[in-house]
Amino acid sequence: MGLAIEDVQAAASPRAWYRHLYVQVLAAILLGGLIGHFFPAFGESLKPLGDAFIKLVKMVIAPVIFLTIVVGIAGMRDLGRVGRVAARAFGYFLVFSTLALIVGLVVANVVQPGRGLNIDPASLDPAAVSQYSTAAHETTVVGFLLGIIPDTVVSAFSTGNILQVLFVSVLFGIALASTGDLGKPVLTFLEAVSAAFFKLVALVMKAAPIGAFGAFAFTIGAYGIATVINLIALVATFYLTSAIFVIGILGLVGIANGFSIFKLIRYLKEELLLVLGTSSSEAALPSLLQKMERAGASKSVVGLVVPTGYSFNLDGTNIYMTMAALFIAQALNIELTLWQQITLLLVAMLSSKGAAGITGAGFITLAATLAVVPDVPIAGMALILGIDRFMSECRALTNFIGNAVATLVVARWEGELDRDALREALDGAPLPLAAAPDPAAGPGDDLTIARD
Template sequence: MPAAKDPWYRVLYIQVLIAIVLGIFVGYVYPEFGKSLKWLGDAFIALIKMMIAPIIFCTIVHGIASIGDLKKVGRVGLKALIYFEVVSTVALLIGVLVGEVVKPGASFNADPAKLDATQVATYASKAASDSTVAHIMALIPKSFFDALAGGDLLQVLLVSILTGVVVTGMGQKGQSIAHAIDMAGQVFFRIIGLIVKLAPLGAFGAMAFTIGQYGISKVVDLAWLVGTFYVTAFLFVVIVLGGIARIAGFSIFRFLAFIKDELLIVLGTSSSETVLPHMMTKMRRLGASDSVVGLVIPTGYSFNLDGTNIYMTLATLFLAQAVGADLTFGQYATIILVAMLTSKGASGVTGAGFVTLAATLSAIPNNPVPVAAMTLILGVDKFMSECRALTNLVGNGVATIVVSRWEGELDREKLNQVMAHPFSIGTEISDHAPNMDLAPDAATPATAIR
């Protein structure tokens, strides 16, 4: 007998949607009070972030160990990286193309000499130390546990992959270690299930602060850039990711309906990390194999950032147009190549895209666009960070299904059943272990996370 649906007010995505609307209202009517609520959003993201590193570690180690074949691990990883680079490059090129066609900054006429660089000094200083060598050295943590404590996703990926490879090579002894790690992962998933219930509070505080701090007028002042970015990202999802999804055998619109809860949480918090464990569970619900989900989703958070890539090239061209700078073909090529590097590790946390933009600008040879020009978009970057995170999230979900299909490990029947009724199937993140095979008939009708 199917379980009764929760009343509408207990459904998570409705709670988050109401919280976002209330946050906008409070931030607009009571801006000072809205700014004081920043801690709600920060606290929620901090709670999620404290669990991300151990969840990724447990998931990747168990995923590699459960495959048992290092050749297959390498094959899946290689396929994922190829997919990431191809689609990410397309995103970068689309940002350049739209920037050149629409020219959102052409009529801005900003004087570089009058820009106040102190407002972006923090971002510029971070970018200055982001050389290629520094980028590589940053992959290596000071100690094994420092990676887990610090939460740097690239460092966590490194120690997780190394551990998974070693555990696999231990044979039967390694299986007991893998089982213990899997049990620990289940504990972390259940903790996340409790934390996600606070998503409406986090979304309310984050949105109230954003509107209170920057005001809707900031969006109006730079509406052409913000609107261009949102439309570009939407078209990228519908056309590029939609085309990939169609080839893989599902509809992008039904997929978006299936992950509506996660999309609204990301919209409210501006961070795709807040729904990482939940997305892993939902990808299994769609029929993707455990091994692919365990490898593709975590690595995608560092290597498959489509929204961030579109933002970096589009914003760079906007700033160049705003200050009247003419970029050469070589500088265009450098922007794309540098952005491919600097975007790695921008894990979806609010502000990461702004830092990578500063790093990209700093690396352009004979750059006619001063880093100080970033002050022109500082006030609206927060509004664009939501779009970056949303696009990144959708891109990683599609990538997981595609790679699983390439591996011949996609359950087509399960995928078709879920996609036939994307609004009526939810996920109980607190009750589903990372490696459980979730059959379609076990789906809970309610979309709330209980």
Template sequence: MQKTPFYKILYVQVIFAIVVGILLGHYFPAPENVTGAEAHWSAVDLKPLGDAFIKLIKMVIGPIIFCTVVTGIAGIHDMKQVGKVGAKALLYFEIVSTFALVIGLMSAHFFGPGVGMNIDPSHLNTKDIEKYTHAQHDGSLVDFLMSIIPNTLFSAFVDGNILQILLVAILFGAGLSRMGKTGAMVFELFEKISHVLFAVIGFITKLAPIGALGAMAFTIGKYGISALGPMLELILTFYFTAIVFVIVVLGAISYYVGFNIFKFIAYIKEELMIVLGTSSSESALPQLMRKLEHLGCAKPVVGLVIPTGYSFNLDGTNIYMTMAVLFIAQATNTDLSLLQQITILGVAMISSKGASGVTGAGFITLAATLAVVPDIPIAGMVLILGIDRFMSECRALTNITGNAVAAVVVSAWEKALDKDRMHKVLNKEIPFENH
């Protein structure tokens, strides 16, 4: 087998594009960041490249999830097993998400990134955070569950709501599974459509370096590397905590199931590079599903766990939320009782659900969490507004890694994981062909 030249490898191209994007953002910043002569062109003008790539991915995510789940469920012929898979996945999500929330809180206590800042909230300009505080969802569990039901069968696809599409797909797959031989033609049709959609994703994924360049150039050009300076301690604390969570918590889970977390991360490195460049875990979702099936996970399990985890298993977001809340409290010298901290954990468990498809989701969920503890000034969100974009990459990377591990774990629980194949794939004995 002929070795692919390094410059044709997707993750190498994405890394190169990220570096170029950083350089362009640094040397051609937004006009408001330039002193002296006015800049005629800046790196922020490349933002449409990143936005266009993510829009292309979003364009096919709904149909891919629908076809994958429908064919997966219809192929099982046993709705009890589907329900069992879903229940196990949700149980796993809640346990691991709780770990993430507690670890974020403990890390903020241990490192104290906001201690000593002595910020007076009354002196903060809250104009820039109004759109987030006004957009916060109320955290009601009933409202969240009702939002999963689409207004019509097709509105879920129009809105691109992952959970709504998943619900429609489960119902459609359940109906198809009861049709027996008469549904065979429909089943085959959806399988063929699924293959076509994954081929389309293959074409779009090749544009990942261009998307990463545009997104990174905009981030650095808009906010500047210098924006990292004053808040570097919080950024480093968050990144360190996320890395520890992946290596220790997810690593221990992986070891229990029977695979090495480092080999697993190496296996999904292309998807991680795409996420790093675009700051969106959504951008790598379709190809991640393909890779997990190639790894040896059952198609129905992947089809249920990955889309559901996209809303219910946001480990990186959970770490960020509890850490950000405690950071704001520390920076504004707000003392929190144990009961208040437990309340924050409980509310964060609810407010973090279903916000993955919302623009500025991290900030909106943070505002919703802060609202239940009036002692913490919501104006303190201004402190992390400028660096939130730099932390979103880490949130997205942790989220997608956590969901990928979850799919393998649930597959193993269901005895729907080909462990021999998994080891061969992770040891590079069976290469993944990206068509």
């Protein structure tokens, strides 16, 4: 599927700095922050702009995931290879999700951000977090497993449940791959539909600065900078810990696999600014799929790893859960034994998966984790309710970077990482013109060349 000559020429010519998406999103975030700070009521009223953009993105996420996974699996043909990629991806997710939990636990014990607050548990308001604790009690292992299976194939898409879409996509992709030559017309059709959807994504992303502006103006207007200052120790510790995890641990993973974490972050700057502005990593999911393909990871690996990582590779959320749980205990002067902390860690591993795809998942998983330690009241979550919005941005950024790293690592393990394409992408080199009209290029490639 090629590009028109004028598209290739446009891609080759440099664009004015103000036309780059990351510049527009950054300007929108700064403007939104100023309006939210100086005109808080007006800032709060801009919330529908952010909500509308998130809804636009969520509108295309389910079909994009379905098309990407199905085309990727059906294109493999070798079902044994599908299973191998999935096994390696889940192995990676398990190791690094657990490592993130441990990092959060260790830093919270060393820094002790909640020590000295001396808050009386009787002064807490359980009603403030009742909706989260109720949702946490409803999230069981059995309920989680049954919830993966949709009532109908169509309902998986109508509800927008990512896990259900993943389930249907994998099954359909395996079924299509099993049909052999008979399924080739269907695969060709889905590839064409995929190209159209990625063009739709390009249209939706033009509204990203507006969405980031409205979402950030609301956040500052509704919660204010003062809210962060009141609990600055926890916020600062969480951001620092996430930075250590990304730069230190994921940075070493990048070095071991032949790429720089700093160059990867620069390569994904547009998406990261969008995540920062909207506090949602879902907002940048379609673009991440395209960027990972351009960086040399094969379509089949990208199609399997990125969507599953959004549900099962939540590094930022895991750091947040153990750190927030210990912060609450420290603030209430509750001493947790080593066994209780290990129990928190083990339950957090399960609860972070059980709340995947649920609105407010970070707070719900924290409630489910605290429920296993009766000494720490769930009502203690009210202490961090006001600043959770600010920490959700860091959670989303860390999750996003973690999934980008996971994709490149699994692609390398599979021998499906084009090192030349990775180097060119991370170094900011333009795609060669000769590659543009390649009829074998995927739909994501067309869009990415045109945008970058």
